[in-house]
Amino acid sequence: MSDRQELLRSLPAVDRVLQEAPLQALQQHLPQSVLTEAVQTVISGLRQQLLAEASSVAADQLKPLAIAERAAEHCQRTLQPSLRKVINASGTLLHTNLGRAPLAKAALQAITDVAAGYSNLELDLQAGQRGERFSHVEELLCQLTGAESALVVNNNAGAVLLALTALGKGREAIVSRGELVEIGGAFRIPEVMESGGVVLREVGSSNRTHLKDYQQAICEETALLLKVHTSNYRIVGFTKEVTARELAPLAQEHQLVLMEDLGSGMLQDLTAYGLLREPTVAETVAAGVDVVTFSGDKLLGGPQAGLIVGRKVLIEKIKRHPLARALRIDKLTLAALEATLRLYLNPQQALQEIPVLKMFAADPLQQKLRCQQLLEQLQALNLPVELRLVEDISRVGGGAMPLAELPDWALEIAPQSGSVAELARRLRAASPAVVGRVQNDCLLINLRAVAETEIAELVRILTLACRGA
Numbered sequence: 390m391s392d393r394q395e396l397l398r399s400l401p402a403v404d405r406v407l408q409e410a411p412l413q414a415l416q417q418h419l420p421q422s423v424l425t426e427a428v429q430t431v432i433s434g435l436r437q438q439l440l441a442e443a444s445s446v447a448a449d450q451l452k453p454l455a456i457a458e459r460a461a462e463h464c465q466r467t468l469q470p471s472l473r474k475v476i477n478a479s480g481t482l483l484h485t486n487l488g489r490a491p492l493a494k495a496a497l498q499a500i501t502d503v504a505a506g507y508s509n510l511e512l513d514l515q516a517g518q519r520g521e522r523f524s525h526v527e528e529l530l531c532q533l534t535g536a537e538s539a540l541v542v543n544n545n546a547g548a549v550l551l552a553l554t555a556l557g558k559g560r561e562a563i564v565s566r567g568e569l570v571e572i573g574g575a576f577r578i579p580e581v582m583e584s585g586g587v588v589l590r591e592v593g594s595s596n597r598t599h600l601k602d603y604q605q606a607i608c609e610e611t612a613l614l615l616k617v618h619t620s621n622y623r624i625v626g627f628t629k630e631v632t633a634r635e636l637a638p639l640a641q642e643h644q645l646v647l648m649e650d651l652g653s654g655m656l657q658d659l660t661a662y663g664l665l666r667e668p669t670v671a672e673t674v675a676a677g678v679d680v681v682t683f684s685g686d687k688l689l690g691g692p693q694a695g696l697i698v699g700r701k702v703l704i705e706k707i708k709r710h711p712l713a714r715a716l717r718i719d720k721l722t723l724a725a726l727e728a729t730l731r732l733y734l735n736p737q738q739a740l741q742e743i744p745v746l747k748m749f750a751a752d753p754l755q756q757k758l759r760c761q762q763l764l765e766q767l768q769a770l771n772l773p774v775e776l777r778l779v780e781d782i783s784r785v786g787g788g789a790m791p792l793a794e795l796p797d798w799a800l801e802i803a804p805q806s807g808s809v810a811e812l813a814r815r816l817r818a819a820s821p822a823v824v825g826r827v828q829n830d831c832l833l834i835n836l837r838a839v840a841e842t843e844i845a846e847l848v849r850i851l852t853l854a855c856r857g858a
C-alpha cells in the first residue's frame with residue numbers, strides 16, 4: 390500500500406473533527422451546518438492535495454485537532470463584519486474609499502435617537518397631519534445659504550441628475566467645455582445629462598470660455614445655463630472662465646435657469662486654515678444662481694447626501710419630479726444631516742465639533758507634537774524598525790481642492806527586515822484596520838485624520854505589526 394493511500398485513509402470523519410475543542414467553542418455562535426461545511430471544505434482540500442502531491446502534506450496536518458483549528462479559522466472569518474472601522478493615517482482627510490467625512494458627536498446621537506424607535510419623519514406634529522421629510526432641514530439650509538427653498542436627496546450625483554432632469558428634460562443645457570467634469574466612478578457631466586434626457590450644448594474651449602459663447606448658443610431649445618465646479622482638477626495658464634455673477638443677468642434676460650454644481654459646497658469660508666479660496670454656497674446663491682447642488686459628506690463634514698438649494702418655484706418642480714422619490718434621503722442620513730447643519734448656525738461651534746473642519750484647522754506644530762509623542766511611545770518599545778519624524782503634506786481629497794496642501798508632519802517607519810508592503814498589509818488586516826501611506830520604501834503614519842481617542846489603539850496595532858504579528 391502506498392503512502393498516499395495510507396494518508397487518504399487516515400483522514401478523519403467530519404463528525405470526529407466536530408468533537409474538537411475549537412469547533413465546540415464556536416457552537417454557540419454558529420449553526421451546525423456552517424461548522425460542518427467548514428470541516429468538509431478543509432478535509433476535501435487536504436484530499437485534493439494528497440491526490441495531487443502526497444509529499445506536500447505532513448501527517449500532523451491530518452489530525453482531527455489540526456483540521457478543527459483550520460475550520461475554526463474559516464468560521465472566525467465568517468463572524469467578522471466585512472464593513473469595519475479603519476484608522477485613517479493616510480493624511481487624506483476626505484478619502485472616498487475610506488467613507489469620506491467622520492461625523493460629529495451630535496450627528497451620531499441624532500442617528501441613535503431616530504434609529505432606535507419611531508420618528509416624525511413625515512408627520513407634522515403640530516398639525517397632526519402628513520408632513521414632508523425635507524421640512525426638517527429646509528429652513529436650516531435656507532438660513533445657512535440665503536436660498537428661498539431647499540431639498541435633500543441621496544447624494545450629489547443624484548442631486549445633479551434630478552435637478553437637470555426636472556428642469557431641462559428634452560431641452561438644451563449650455564455648459565463650458567472647461568467644465569465637462571468626470572468625478573470618478575463613471576460620473577461624467579455629459580453622461581449624466583444624457584441619462585437625464587438633457588441635450589448638452591458645449592461652448593468655448595477647454596481653457597477659455599467667454600460670455601459671448603454662452604450668448605451665441607442660446608436658442609429656442611435652451612432651458613439651462615449650467616456651471617460645474619472643477620473640483621478635482623484645475624486648468625491653469627491662459628484661461629478664461631465666465632463667473633456665475635456674469636451669467637446671472639444673461640439667464641434672467643432669456644428666462645433660463647442658471648444652475649451650478651458646486652461639488653463640495655462649503656458653508657463657511659475656510660481660507661484662514663490654509664484652504665484655497667472657493668465660493669461658499671451662500672456666495673453662490675447671492676451671485677444669482679437659481680439652483681445650487683452640493684455634497685453632504687465632502688467639505689461640509691456630514692453624511693452622504695445631495696443638497697439642492699435655490700428659487701422656490703424651481704425647487705418645488707424638483708420635489709414633485711418622480712425621480713425625487715427614487716433618490717430620496719433615508720431617515721438616518723437625514724437625522725445626521727440636520728444635526729450637522731445645526732452646528733453651522735454657530736460658526737465657532739462648527740469648527741470645534743465637526744471633525745473635518747477641526748482637522749483642516751489643526752495647527753501643524755500641534756500635529757508635530759502628536760507625531761513626536763507617538764514616536765517616543767514606539768521608541769520605548771524597542772521595535773525592530775527605524776522610526777523618524779518627517780515633514781509631510783496632508784490633502785483634502787474626496788475630489789475636493791486638488792491643489793490644497795496642508796503642511797504637516799508624519800512618523801516614518803522602515804522595517805529592519807521584511808518589506809514595507811508586508812508591514813502595510815499587516816496593518817490593513819488588523820482590527821481596526823490601519824491605513825497609512827507607502828512612500829520611498831517607508832510607511833508614513835500621518836495623524837491629521839486620527840482622533841485623539843484612536844491613538845492608544847493605533848499604538849497597540851503598530852506595535853504588533855512592527856513585531857511581525
Ligand SMILES: *Cc1c(COP(=O)(O)O)cnc(C)c1O
Nearest residue numbers: 544545546572618620652653684
Ligand atoms: C463630488 C462631486 C459630485 C458627486 O457628489 P457625490 O456626493 O459623491 O455624489 C458631483 N459634482 C461635483 C463637481 C463633485 O465634486
